Amino acid sequence: IEAMNGIAVAGAGLVLLGGLLAVAGLVGKRRSDEPADPWSGSTLEWATASPPTFANFDGPVPAVTSAEPLLAPASDDDDGKDA
Numbered sequence: 001i002e003a004m005n006g007i008a009v010a011g012a013g014l015v016l017l018g019g020l021l022a023v024a025g026l027v028g029k030r031r032s033d034e035p036a037d038p039w040s041g042s043t044l045e046w047a048t049a050s051p052p053t054f055a056n057f058d059g060p061v062p063a064v065t066s067a068e069p070l071l072a073p074a075s076d077d078d079d080g081k082d083a
Contacts, residue, residue: 042068 066072
Protein backbone atom coordinates (compact mmCIF):
# COMPACT_ATOMS: atom_id res chain seq x y z
CA ILE A 1 0.00 0.00 0.00
CA GLU A 2 2.87 2.39 0.78
CA ALA A 3 4.32 1.83 -2.70
CA MET A 4 1.00 2.72 -4.35
CA ASN A 5 0.75 5.88 -2.24
CA GLY A 6 4.26 6.83 -3.34
CA ILE A 7 3.37 6.28 -6.99
CA ALA A 8 0.18 8.35 -6.57
CA VAL A 9 2.13 11.20 -4.95
CA ALA A 10 4.74 11.09 -7.73
CA GLY A 11 1.97 11.20 -10.37
CA ALA A 12 0.27 14.13 -8.63
CA GLY A 13 3.63 15.92 -8.55
CA LEU A 14 4.09 15.39 -12.28
CA VAL A 15 0.59 16.72 -12.99
CA LEU A 16 1.31 19.77 -10.81
CA LEU A 17 4.64 20.34 -12.55
CA GLY A 18 2.97 20.11 -15.97
CA GLY A 19 0.31 22.61 -14.94
CA LEU A 20 2.90 25.05 -13.62
CA LEU A 21 4.93 24.76 -16.83
CA ALA A 22 1.81 25.41 -18.92
CA VAL A 23 0.92 28.51 -16.91
CA ALA A 24 4.52 29.76 -17.09
CA GLY A 25 4.50 29.25 -20.86
CA LEU A 26 1.28 31.21 -21.26
CA VAL A 27 2.51 34.07 -19.09
CA GLY A 28 5.81 34.20 -21.00
CA LYS A 29 4.00 34.13 -24.35
CA ARG A 30 1.76 37.02 -23.32
CA ARG A 31 4.75 39.22 -22.59
CA SER A 32 6.66 38.51 -25.81
CA ASP A 33 6.55 40.88 -28.77
CA GLU A 34 5.56 38.67 -31.67
CA PRO A 35 4.52 40.00 -35.07
CA ALA A 36 0.86 39.90 -36.02
CA ASP A 37 1.78 37.53 -38.86
CA PRO A 38 4.35 35.05 -37.53
CA TRP A 39 4.16 32.84 -40.65
CA SER A 40 4.68 35.60 -43.23
CA GLY A 41 1.31 34.72 -44.75
CA SER A 42 0.58 36.09 -48.18
CA THR A 43 -3.14 35.39 -48.45
CA LEU A 44 -6.00 37.84 -47.95
CA GLU A 45 -6.79 36.90 -44.35
CA TRP A 46 -3.46 38.45 -43.34
CA ALA A 47 -4.37 41.75 -45.06
CA THR A 48 -7.05 42.65 -42.52
CA ALA A 49 -6.97 43.47 -38.82
CA SER A 50 -7.29 40.85 -36.13
CA PRO A 51 -9.97 40.61 -34.93
CA PRO A 52 -11.54 41.73 -38.19
CA THR A 53 -13.72 44.80 -38.29
CA PHE A 54 -17.39 44.57 -39.22
CA ALA A 55 -16.80 45.26 -42.92
CA ASN A 56 -13.45 43.37 -42.85
CA PHE A 57 -11.90 45.24 -45.82
CA ASP A 58 -11.95 49.01 -46.41
CA GLY A 59 -13.18 48.82 -49.99
CA PRO A 60 -14.35 46.17 -52.39
CA VAL A 61 -12.35 42.98 -52.26
CA PRO A 62 -10.21 42.75 -55.39
CA ALA A 63 -10.45 39.79 -57.73
CA VAL A 64 -7.96 37.14 -56.66
CA THR A 65 -5.93 35.74 -59.53
CA SER A 66 -3.00 34.31 -57.58
CA ALA A 67 -2.47 31.78 -54.81
CA GLU A 68 -0.48 34.49 -52.99
CA PRO A 69 -2.37 37.73 -53.71
CA LEU A 70 -0.35 39.90 -51.31
CA LEU A 71 2.85 39.03 -53.18
CA ALA A 72 1.40 39.32 -56.69
CA PRO A 73 2.12 42.58 -58.49
CA ALA A 74 -0.86 44.91 -58.74
CA SER A 75 -2.40 45.05 -62.17
CA ASP A 76 -2.83 48.38 -63.97
CA ASP A 77 -6.60 48.02 -64.33
CA ASP A 78 -7.16 47.31 -60.62
CA ASP A 79 -7.82 50.76 -59.13
CA GLY A 80 -9.88 49.42 -56.20
CA LYS A 81 -13.16 50.84 -57.55
CA ASP A 82 -16.29 49.06 -58.65
CA ALA A 83 -16.77 48.82 -62.39
